[in-house]
Amino acid sequence: MPIDLSELGIDGIFGDLLEVLGIRSGQRGHVQRQIEVSFEEAAFGCTKTITYERVAECDACGGSGAAPGSRPRRCAECDGRGRVRSEQGFLPFAVDRSCPRCHGTGRLVDVPCQSCGGVGLRSGPHRVEVEIPGGIESGTSRRVDGAGNVVRLPGRGRRAGDLEVVVEVKPHPFFRRSGDHVLCSLPISFAQAVLGAEVEIPTLDGKGFLRVPAGTQPGTVLRVRGKGLPRRLRGGRGDQLVEIQLEVPTELNERQRQLVAELAEELGQAVQPQQRTFMDKLRDLFE
Numbered sequence: 001m002p003i004d005l006s007e008l009g010i011d012g013i014f015g016d017l018l019e020v021l022g023i024r025s026g027q028r029g030h031v032q033r034q035i036e037v038s039f040e041e042a043a044f045g046c047t048k049t050i051t052y053e054r055v056a057e058c059d060a061c062g063g064s065g066a067a068p069g070s071r072p073r074r075c076a077e078c079d080g081r082g083r084v085r086s087e088q089g090f091l092p093f094a095v096d097r098s099c100p101r102c103h104g105t106g107r108l109v110d111v112p113c114q115s116c117g118g119v120g121l122r123s124g125p126h127r128v129e130v131e132i133p134g135g136i137e138s139g140t141s142r143r144v145d146g147a148g149n150v151v152r153l154p155g156r157g158r159r160a161g162d163l164e165v166v167v168e169v170k171p172h173p174f175f176r177r178s179g180d181h182v183l184c185s186l187p188i189s190f191a192q193a194v195l196g197a198e199v200e201i202p203t204l205d206g207k208g209f210l211r212v213p214a215g216t217q218p219g220t221v222l223r224v225r226g227k228g229l230p231r232r233l234r235g236g237r238g239d240q241l242v243e244i245q246l247e248v249p250t251e252l253n254e255r256q257r258q259l260v261a262e263l264a265e266e267l268g269q270a271v272q273p274q275q276r277t278f279m280d281k282l283r284d285l286f287e
């Protein structure tokens, strides 16, 4: 039963040679890169161009490794197959392994290409466009077939690995995400909360409006339908959920202070529903 050493992912001297040239051939050419997208780009999808270092066939020699004007010749040791069979003294079977003379390529280069040192591969910048689908979550990855490093797969010639693009979604200063919904907080004034108001809010689509009903309590969550993220499976969009916060004015002039004091006095006798439940709860605690 011959064991194919090359199937163990050992690239032998050829691999070492690549490494000397600053080329890593490991993991079957798989390349991973990270990109950052904005919250909006992640929500609606986008196309991103990324540039990265990649090992590909050398332009100067067309991947042959031979200097222009010369050609590689067939390796006599393995008859161009790239593999030789050898009996190992300590193993009870024959071992099929990479040809040590041509490093498994089946070809020998007499005059190496200056550009790649005879390897036929070179590292250089590469650009690809990556489609980011709408609704993508941070940490998800996209795969671009054949955009990884070109590596020599033992016995199977050269092949380009894949590029894995890990998408990081930048945090938004105003929005957070919860499934298909977009969450945000909105500070409103005491007067707006009491009297009700139509307030301007940011949405994923730009400026939007939210009707705050009179008597809205802080902590209330108002729903703006259809302003969330696109639903990838069901279609349509999630909602924008707006948590109302109360903005308490801190710098009042004398007249304003007077008016608030008067209002407080006026409201003194009235017990608000929220206060009543709070007092009830407090009472329950001590009973």
Ligand SMILES: [Zn+2]
Binding pocket: 058, 059, 060, 061, 062, 063, 064, 065, 066, 113, 114, 115, 116, 117, 118, 119, 120, 121
């Ligand atoms: Zn070359």
Ligand SMILES: [Zn+2]
Binding pocket: 075, 076, 077, 078, 079, 080, 081, 082, 083, 099, 100, 101, 102, 103, 104, 105, 106, 107
């Ligand atoms: Zn050979």
